[in-house]
Amino acid sequence: MDTNIEEVEEQISDNGEGTTVSNINNKRPEYKEDKNATQNPILAPYHRSMEEIEKMPVIEKTMTVCPECKLIIQGIIYKDGENVMIRKNCPEHGWFIEKYWEDYDMYMQMRGYNYYGRGFDNPNVVSENKGVNCPFDCGICERHKSHTGLANVVVTNRCHLSCWYCFFYAKEGEPIYEPSVEELRRIFRNLRNQKPIPANAIQITGGEPTMHPQIVEIIKAAKEEGFDQIQLNTTGINLGLHPELAVKLRYAGVSTLYMSFDGVSARANPKNHWEIPLVLDAARKAGIGIVLVPTVIRGINDGELGSIINFALNNLDIVRAVNFQPVSLVGRMPTRLREAQRITIPGAIKLIEEQTNGVIRKEHWFSVPYIGGINKFIEALTGKYGYDMSIHFACGAGTYLFLDSDNKIIPITEFVDAKGLMEHLQNGINEMEGKGYLARKAIAIKTLAGMSRYIDKAKQPKSVNFLKLIGSIILKHDFSTLGKFHMRTLFLGMMHFQDEYTYDIARVEKCDIHYAMPDGEVLPFCTFNVFPEVYRDKIQKEYSIPAKLWEKTHPGWSYNSDKYIRNIKELTAHPLYKKTYGEMIDYFALDVNGGKHVAGFFNEKFAEEMVQLNK
């Protein structure tokens, strides 16, 4: 896959005067088919005969769609060696084989945490079809099984970059979708009106949301409507170049930047590598936390997962989390390319283990619904609705890393018996079910007292008393403690969005990342984005303004005037650039963390890049 890298390099250097780049990231890397693909063990599950495949052990059956014609068909999830695969047969388009999860043992273990949440008591759509047309009856209907955990609201489809793989922004001549603050306030209110659990966390997204001229007023409106957690999904570039905007956004209520970060090197991250040092600086001064969001593509940036975590640890004063997103291969692409680029949550987790000297191992990760157990326990104790976290176990995973005072990295599951603790809490919840308030409280205290069995104090970070911490969250609901907890830790998340090939309706009906639409509908992420032709693009187009009309009503605007022009020479000459990339500690090579040199560690790549650049 070196060709991809060369293509990206070409894009970086092919810049006329040698210093500036426009239409950033708009070139699709060329793919040369691997003639030996059938010999490659990673690709082997794609290259078996149907006879062989049909003999493999079936794990479960689900409903899915034909990627070609969207007919709802049965999907069979089966075991192929270490891999969990999905196969489906469309009567018109034949067989489709796809990787579902690259670790059978982990799949079976995480499956145990699956549970149904509560969905909506006031669904925006009620369908007579009783769910049989799902996902084409969406809006959200009464059969959905999770409430909105994170609400995405698109505030513009204009973007200053032109990434080749992105469907979220208006290409030249396409209608412009940019609702007003008043219109957005209605959408926010709709989300806050959800029952029984109003959406409490919102992600303002785009396009590039900072291109909306009233972005500060939008954040202000979201805060006024009662959202606790407001994330801004951004490239960060506008904040890096205009740090005062970061201060205004923080003041208005932005809690976190949800920022694309596909790698530490320029090769892996042509999107915002050069501006990142400025963004970190602006966020630091404004006091905004950052979640780094790498989209992981096999063969493109999968060699930098360890470096990305290390980068986050080096900036732990403002980086709160890294949320890896194994790529969702939506849209048409050559089959062999899809197979080569496919990576699933365990695939990325295994690479992280390799690239961190085994400091972050696969057993350190837990499935997202696992956290739901803690929330259910708090809710049963207090009688106040809590967040459910009832997504499908295969959609997300996470772990917490503690960076201890001696620079030792301690994943939370090193000192917490996660499985045992969850079973213990679940027993407490079961016992509390239907009991009166006082009886529930007594059971809760007994359950809490028993929690110490699941925490190994000798292994916990020196700077943390974990039992005390979790006790104050549960008993006193003191979430400021949680804030401090976050300051000493780095959350690592994995969120694998679906595409037509991996689509599993059992997953989408449990989705809790929703898009709120201008027509009042609410849509799960993988309905909105996998079938844009009937949801995202269709609805946004209805509420858009034709490009030419936009041009007329916005004098001086043109498609090109929106595009950011990068001056690489100026950005690399900035003192922050060298400081950010050139002075990092390699945490995974420290004695306390194993002490071995990590192959291809970023500082070396950076030195090479600087040599190239100086040439």
Next chain:
Amino acid sequence: MDRRDIHNKPGYLEELAKESSNEIDLSKEYIKIGDALVRMPYRKIKKVTFTNIKKEELIDIPHAARLQYRLMLLDAVIKARVNYAKGQISIIYNPVGADNIREKISLEELISFLEHEGVHIDRNNMKDEDFDYVEEFYSYAFNPKVIREHPPYGMSIEEWKVRKAELEKEAKEIEEKKLKKFREWQKKYKEEHKDILANMQ
């Protein structure tokens, strides 16, 4: 035609040119709801319901769902529902002659589309009526009915009924407290960044 291939769609550029040459009165695109001026792509449109559709023409539930998907691919179809069990298709569509700038489709074109999909329409089993997009679709989605109740985990429905008002009041007070705390934080933050925030409310 996949909407994602929009650039390659035949006639797309012509369509754009047409849009640009039209003198569109944008003010007609907005309505006032309370104090808010909101964009409303449709007002009076149509809803057609076809009943007594032969089940063999719908084939089975998955094919009925795919027909619904295919109907929704049409730009002028706002929503479609294909109910296999009832042998019924209902389509909310933007009819030719509607006073808006969106794509339009006639009833005849819809019927012909369905014929092409193998579904034959008996006009005696068809009801084509006016549909108020704002009142019947948009307003509902923005103010949906409560259809059931879930008590918090651990609590019986009986206890929930008794304590609901008290707990909802508490939840409201918590919301107010949080906003108050945020305002206090804002005040402090503004002081720290007065050079940038001096004029901000």
